[in-house]
Amino acid sequence: MPETPAPAAFPEKIRLNDLVCFAVYSANNAFNRFYKPIMAELGLTYPQFLVLMALWEEDGQGVGQLGERLGLESNTLTPLLKRMETAGVIERRRDKADERRVAVQLTPPGRDLEAKAGALLACVPQATGMTTDELVELRTAVERLRDNLACARDGD
Amino acid sequence: MPETPAPAAFPEKIRLNDLVCFAVYSANNAFNRFYKPIMAELGLTYPQFLVLMALWEEDGQGVGQLGERLGLESNTLTPLLKRMETAGVIERRRDKADERRVAVQLTPPGRDLEAKAGALLACVPQATGMTTDELVELRTAVERLRDNLACARDGD
DNA sequence: CACGATTAAATCGTGCGCGATATAATTGGG
DNA sequence: CCCAATTATATCGCGCACGATTTAATCGTG
Numbered sequence: 064m065p066e067t068p069a070p071a072a073f074p075e076k077i078r079l080n081d082l083v084c085f086a087v088y089s090a091n092n093a094f095n096r097f098y099k100p101i102m103a104e105l106g107l108t109y110p111q112f113l114v115l116m117a118l119w120e121e122d123g124q125g126v127g128q129l130g131e132r133l134g135l136e137s138n139t140l141t142p143l144l145k146r147m148e149t150a151g152v153i154e155r156r157r158d159k160a161d162e163r164r165v166a167v168q169l170t171p172p173g174r175d176l177e178a179k180a181g182a183l184l185a186c187v188p189q190a191t192g193m194t195t196d197e198l199v200e201l202r203t204a205v206e207r208l209r210d211n212l213a214c215a216r217d218g219d
Numbered sequence: 220m221p222e223t224p225a226p227a228a229f230p231e232k233i234r235l236n237d238l239v240c241f242a243v244y245s246a247n248n249a250f251n252r253f254y255k256p257i258m259a260e261l262g263l264t265y266p267q268f269l270v271l272m273a274l275w276e277e278d279g280q281g282v283g284q285l286g287e288r289l290g291l292e293s294n295t296l297t298p299l300l301k302r303m304e305t306a307g308v309i310e311r312r313r314d315k316a317d318e319r320r321v322a323v324q325l326t327p328p329g330r331d332l333e334a335k336a337g338a339l340l341a342c343v344p345q346a347t348g349m350t351t352d353e354l355v356e357l358r359t360a361v362e363r364l365r366d367n368l369a370c371a372r373d374g375d
Numbered sequence: 376c377a378c379g380a381t382t383a384a385a386t387c388g389t390g391c392g393c394g395a396t397a398t399a400a401t402t403g404g405g
Numbered sequence: 406c407c408c409a410a411t412t413a414t415a416t417c418g419c420g421c422a423c424g425a426t427t428t429a430a431t432c433g434t435g
Contacts, residue, residue, distance in 0.1 A: 079289075291392075
């Protein structure tokens, strides 16, 4: 009589709570919900805020550079940037040297939001209930996960 | 002459890459992109797959229970479930005892997807480039972050 | 210089995710 | 028993996110 199949080798049914992807998915939703009222005070959405973050680091980036920075395509960014232009926080202008490119420039109101945002976001670390060290470690791990997934999807 | 202001005490400008929320946001997008072709083979979207996961654990859940499980509201779930019903993987039926409730039942095709999904998702841990222990640790930390954000948003 | 190939944005359609609201069924206090 | 309050879904509108395609400008090779 052969050995009974090792229970440990028998693949447990995978549950929702075992999936890293679900943890990330639901944490992202939780961040969105947490940020929504804060962003509303700035007259922004959360993705629009991320675009502004990128522009506060380097103004005048093209749509493609922003997409590279944020991991988004022009089909997402173009309408988003148009809404931000309507809201008066950025301006979009064609590059004179290369008319294919569109440079995104902060307006003075767009620049002024940086200080306000800094003040409003000061509460976030507290809300995470984690120490600074834990947050750095977590962020580093999530970035590694993200980058590995991205390059596994492309050519390894 | 006074000391030069301590550089360490001077609050560095916060950069996109310092934000945990951006790491989570971009990792979630990366998961979506990674899963998309896999889910396409199952005829599903990623959120639809998460609903099926919940139903494979417990069939016949109501819309509200599913929402609780996934962290979603009826305004997200109702149209999503209708698409899944059209796709033939679930059925929705009003509860006889309480006509307000809608129970979500797996169809045989919906049940059969569990095995296929298991096979197709076997490649995921490899793609993350992390060890099992690292993934467990990461998932636990992300869940803690998510839960803390959720309860900070409600009544602390 | 010409013209196909490449590059950069924009457009289109679909599916979430959610705030606000509506609809319908059940419950509970007088 | 009745009707206001509560509960469970559903509806509506908006803003992402993205695959597929289009438009327009630039580049490269002959």
